[in-house]
Amino acid sequence: MSGEDWTFWISGSFAVIGALGLVLSRKAVHSALWVAFTMINLAVLYIANGAPFLGMVQIIVYTGAVMMLFLFVLMVVGVDSSDSLIETLKGQRIAAVLFGLGLAALLVFGVGNGLVNAGTVGLVEANSADGGNVEGIARIIFTDYLIAFEATSALLITAALGAMVLAHRERWIPRASQEELSKARFLSGTHPGNLPTPGVYARHNAVDTPALLPDGSVSEESIPGPLQARGDIRAVDHHEVNEIKEVGSA
Amino acid sequence: MTDPTYGPFGLDPWWLVLVKVVGIFVMLVLLTLFTIWWERRVVARMQHRVGPNRVGPFGLLQSLMDGIKLALKEEIIPKGAHLAVYWIAPVISATTAFIAFAVIPFGPTVSIFGVETPLQLTDFPVSVLYVLAIASIGIYGIVLAGWASGSTYPLLGGLRSSAQMISYEIAMGLSFVAVFLYAGSMSTSAIVIAQEPIWYAVILLPSFLIYVTAMVGETNRAPFDLPEAEGELVGGFHTEYSSLKFALFFLAEYINMVTVSALATTLFLGGYLAPWPLSLWDGASSGWWPMLWWLLKVQVFIFGFIWLRATLPRMRYDQFMRFGWKVLIPVSIAWILIVATARVLRDDVVLTNRELLIGGAATIAILLIVSWVFQARGDRRAAARAAREHEAANLAFDPMAGGYPVPPMPGQQAVGTSRRSRAGVTIVQERSLTQAANDVTEEAIDG
Numbered sequence: 268m269s270g271e272d273w274t275f276w277i278s279g280s281f282a283v284i285g286a287l288g289l290v291l292s293r294k295a296v297h298s299a300l301w302v303a304f305t306m307i308n309l310a311v312l313y314i315a316n317g318a319p320f321l322g323m324v325q326i327i328v329y330t331g332a333v334m335m336l337f338l339f340v341l342m343v344v345g346v347d348s349s350d351s352l353i354e355t356l357k358g359q360r361i362a363a364v365l366f367g368l369g370l371a372a373l374l375v376f377g378v379g380n381g382l383v384n385a386g387t388v389g390l391v392e393a394n395s396a397d398g399g400n401v402e403g404i405a406r407i408i409f410t411d412y413l414i415a416f417e418a419t420s421a422l423l424i425t426a427a428l429g430a431m432v433l434a435h436r437e438r439w440i441p442r443a444s445q446e447e448l449s450k451a452r453f454l455s456g457t458h459p460g461n462l463p464t465p466g467v468y469a470r471h472n473a474v475d476t477p478a479l480l481p482d483g484s485v486s487e488e489s490i491p492g493p494l495q496a497r498g499d500i501r502a503v504d505h506h507e508v509n510e511i512k513e514v515g516s517a
Numbered sequence: 518m519t520d521p522t523y524g525p526f527g528l529d530p531w532w533l534v535l536v537k538v539v540g541i542f543v544m545l546v547l548l549t550l551f552t553i554w555w556e557r558r559v560v561a562r563m564q565h566r567v568g569p570n571r572v573g574p575f576g577l578l579q580s581l582m583d584g585i586k587l588a589l590k591e592e593i594i595p596k597g598a599h600l601a602v603y604w605i606a607p608v609i610s611a612t613t614a615f616i617a618f619a620v621i622p623f624g625p626t627v628s629i630f631g632v633e634t635p636l637q638l639t640d641f642p643v644s645v646l647y648v649l650a651i652a653s654i655g656i657y658g659i660v661l662a663g664w665a666s667g668s669t670y671p672l673l674g675g676l677r678s679s680a681q682m683i684s685y686e687i688a689m690g691l692s693f694v695a696v697f698l699y700a701g702s703m704s705t706s707a708i709v710i711a712q713e714p715i716w717y718a719v720i721l722l723p724s725f726l727i728y729v730t731a732m733v734g735e736t737n738r739a740p741f742d743l744p745e746a747e748g749e750l751v752g753g754f755h756t757e758y759s760s761l762k763f764a765l766f767f768l769a770e771y772i773n774m775v776t777v778s779a780l781a782t783t784l785f786l787g788g789y790l791a792p793w794p795l796s797l798w799d800g801a802s803s804g805w806w807p808m809l810w811w812l813l814k815v816q817v818f819i820f821g822f823i824w825l826r827a828t829l830p831r832m833r834y835d836q837f838m839r840f841g842w843k844v845l846i847p848v849s850i851a852w853i854l855i856v857a858t859a860r861v862l863r864d865d866v867v868l869t870n871r872e873l874l875i876g877g878a879a880t881i882a883i884l885l886i887v888s889w890v891f892q893a894r895g896d897r898r899a900a901a902r903a904a905r906e907h908e909a910a911n912l913a914f915d916p917m918a919g920g921y922p923v924p925p926m927p928g929q930q931a932v933g934t935s936r937r938s939r940a941g942v943t944i945v946q947e948r949s950l951t952q953a954a955n956d957v958t959e960e961a962i963d964g
Contacts (some may be wrong), residue, residue, distance in 0.1 A: 296664055300602070301659065323646035327690075332683055335660070339679045342664055342672060388670075401642055401703065439926075440906060461838025 274315040282308040295341050303334045317390035320401045463489040475501045483508055524706070525626060526640045530861040531630060541618050549771040554582040556823045563827040570929045576846075592760040597667030606665055607758065607765035610658030614772035617651040620644035621779045622706050624789045624807040635706065636789070636808060638880045643692055643703045647688065648780055652735060655911045656682040658769065659737070659744060661752045666757035674753030677834065678737065678744035683931040684841040685734035691849035695856045696784050709788030718785040723852045724898065728844055733775040734841065737770065743834050764887075778818035779811075786814045 271371040285305030292298040306329045313322035397403040408416050443451070452459050463486050477500060478489035490500055529537070554569065554577055561568030568659065569579035594603065624636035642649070656678060663675015697703055700711040720727040734741040745753030755766045782788055787805035792814075796802065801810070832840070862868065868876070914925045 296600075296602075300661070307654070309629065319641055319643045320646070323643050323650050326650035327646065327653055327686075331650065331656075331686065335653070335656070335679050337682055338660055338664070339683075342660075342676050342679070399642055425755075440902070 271315055274311065278308040278311040278315070281305075282312070295344075296338065299334055299337045299341060302337075303330050306330045306334065317394055318400060320404055465489040465491070473501065475499050477501070477503065479503065479508065523641045523704070526637070526681075526706075529634050530632065533632055533634060534638070536629065541638060542615065545615060545618060545772050545775065546768075548775050549768055550580040550584065551577075552771050552774065552819055555819070556826070559820065559823045560827045562783065563824075564813075577831060587764045587767070588761045590760045591861065592762070593757075595757045599665040599667060602661050602665035606658045606662035606754040606764040607663065607680050607769075610655060610769035611765040611772075613651050613655035613658065614769040614776065617648050617655070617776045618772075618779070620647055621776070621783060622704050622709050622788050623811050624805065625717055625803065627752075627805060635705060640704050640706045644705045645697075645703050645708070645780075645784070648776070649690060649693075652773075652776075653682065653686060655769070655773065658766075662758065662766070663744075663754040666754075668757050670750045670752070671754050671756045674744040674746075674750050674756070677750075678754060680838065681734060681737070681741070681841075682745060684838060685731045685845075687847035688727055688841060688849055689731040689735060691846065691853060692724045693784065694729060694849075694853050695724040698853075698856055698860055705783050705788075709783055710792065712787040712790060716785060721785070721856070723848065724856075725781075727849050727852075728785065729818075730845060731841075732781060733822070734837075736773045736777055736822075738774065738822055740829040740832050741837060742831060743837060746831055748831070774819060774822055775815065778815045778822070781818055782811060782814040786817075791950075803867075 282305045285301045285308060288301030289298045293303060307326060310322040310325040310330075313319075313325060314462050392402045394403060465474045465476055465478060470513065474491055476496050477487065479483040480486050483502060483505065485500075487495070494500060524867040526850040557579070558568040558576070569576035572582050603953060604930050619638045620640055622635070622640070626633055626635045628634075659678040660675045660682075663671040663673070663678065666672070696717050697742040699717060702708060702711070741752075744750075745755060747753075750756070755763055758766060789802075789811040790796065791798075791801035791807065791810050795810070800806065808923075912926070916922060
């Protein structure tokens with residue numbers, strides 16, 4: 268076998284294994300990984316076939332960007348969430364098998380027809396026509412297929428725009444920046460730091476126990492708002508306070 | 518199979534390929550050990566400390582000792598880990614870090630054991646894209662490590678890493694475009710040779726600055742080290758890794774630093790070409806000398822990485838993303854537009870001075886009009902918004918407007934239940950709270 272044969276059989280089998288892994292995995296993240304694996308093997312096949320540019324772009328765009336976005340979404344959804352395997356559409360499996368077979372038949376006959384009847388020019392010739400693989404692709408994209416290329420990019424931009432519209436949330440007022448928040452905090456004239464904590468008085472350790480100021484009076488700031496509103500404030504026993512003072516000074 | 522050779526590449530005998538592969542491997546490992554020591558010494562100096570100086574001359578063997586110790590430590594695998602992915606993640610990180618170096622040129626053609634060969638493992642027409650592709654696979658290691666650890670902080674680190682990589686790789690790719698336009702090639706060796714008269718860092722300065730920024734983001738180094746931000750995420754993606762697996766991540770990070778520095782050298786600092794005063798000496802760009810210039814240029818970037826780490830605090834995540842998407846990418850696109858226009862004007866269109874002046878004046882006039890329109894529209898919008906807010910603020914907030922509990926409209930103040938809002942005037946109460954508290958206290962004393 269020649270080098271090309273070896274590459275084809277190894278990378279081709281890997282690509283098929285990856286595709287099967289995609290379908291048979293239970294975890295969505297594992298499926299995504301199998302796709303990435305398949306993509307890389309397809310890229311190897313492209314490169315072996317004299318299309319290095321396509322191979323590299325395949326890895327950068329599909330493995331690097333698209334699958335990474337998929338992974339991102341899957342990870343946002345959650346580590347342990349698994350998909351429900353109950354069919355929601357009736358006859359979905361049969362339809363899927365039929366369409367799958369149809370697609371396979373189309374591909375086999377289409378590609379086979381191309382191989383048998385169209386006659387091949389050879390990659391070396393195609394690549395050397397414009398002085399190289401990259402130059403050849405550039406010429407084709409920006410001359411013969413310019414409109415298709417631009418239409419595709421317009422389609423992609425429309426899709427991106429749609430996603431932005433769906434995800435967009437109109438702000439009524441601009442979000443205050445860190446600087447503005449900080450300034451507002453100091454300009455308000457109130458104490459900018461932490462408020463005194465409740466529950467620090469002697470034996471009690473509860474949020475309804477007010478902190479005491481040095482003169483023994485209650486610091487009302489130390490009690491949470493809802494408790495204040497309900498009047499749920501633990502009474503301070505001033506005899507106790509005085510006792511503690513005496514113990515402290517003795 | 519198409520012809521696997523490209524210029525002088527792909528003609529080496531098998532033993533020479535092996536020599537080059539092993540050479541690159543050894544060089545990268547040694548560079549990693551050196552960089553860790555160098556980083557610790559430099560950061561120490563910048564913080565008025567001494568740094569490691571006990572093991573070997575100047576403490577040079579410190580990182581070797583640390584590496585051995587790290588590899589021999591006990592390995593702890595969390596119970597919740599997804600084992601297969603947990604195992605493969607550090608391997609992906611480390612291997613991709615090594616193989617990206619295959620297309621970096623160290624020097625021109627030299628003679629090794631009687632065979633004339635370029636000092637570069639291989640090259641092909643799209644080798645810069647190859648580095649980009651390998652880097653994008655390498656990030657999988659970090660993202661998967663975060664996912665497979667089965668733990669919250671690593672997951673957050675992995676998430677950050679995937680978002681960061683997508684964002685900064687776009688800016689990085691765009692910064693290459695101007696270089697490709699000028700060099701007329703995407704192969705690393707051709708780009709180096711195309712910089713013979715002048716480095717692209719000089720004529721394509723904006724591209725260079727964008728790349729240097731993006732490369733720090735791409736390697737997860739301070740101030741962009743958000744995936745492993747120890748202040749927020751413990752250790753980020755590698756929190757749950759220990760022993761040799763952690764060592765692989767460590768190794769990958771430092772090799773990636775060297776790789777992006779080497780790519781920056783290749784694309785913008787003339788690769789192995791001798792810098793100016795040395796380039797006057799003919800011998801400087803022949804034989805093995807260029808490899809020394811290459812190494813020195815890479816070390817300049819490495820020192821930059823270390824300097825950044827010692828100087829800057831970590832960026833906040835949202836600011837980091839905003840910087841990538843709203844500054845780096847638009848600036849890159851605008852710059853590519855300018856470069857492409859300039860190239861077309863210079864190469865294909867012959868303009869008289871009069872036409873140039875008229876064109877320049879027209880461009881400036883259009884820019885002025887556009888900026889004026891935007892300014893006017895912005896002012897109008899701000900005024901309308903202020904009016905709307907003012908109007909809303911004048912309406913008193915009714916928490917049960919229409920018979921249902923409703924949130925406050927913009928500008929309106931909710932009745933606060935927090936301690937802070939008590940300082941405001943919105944709380945309506947019959948008695949002051951001080952009074953209430955004192956009453957309760959008195960009651961307790963009396964009773």
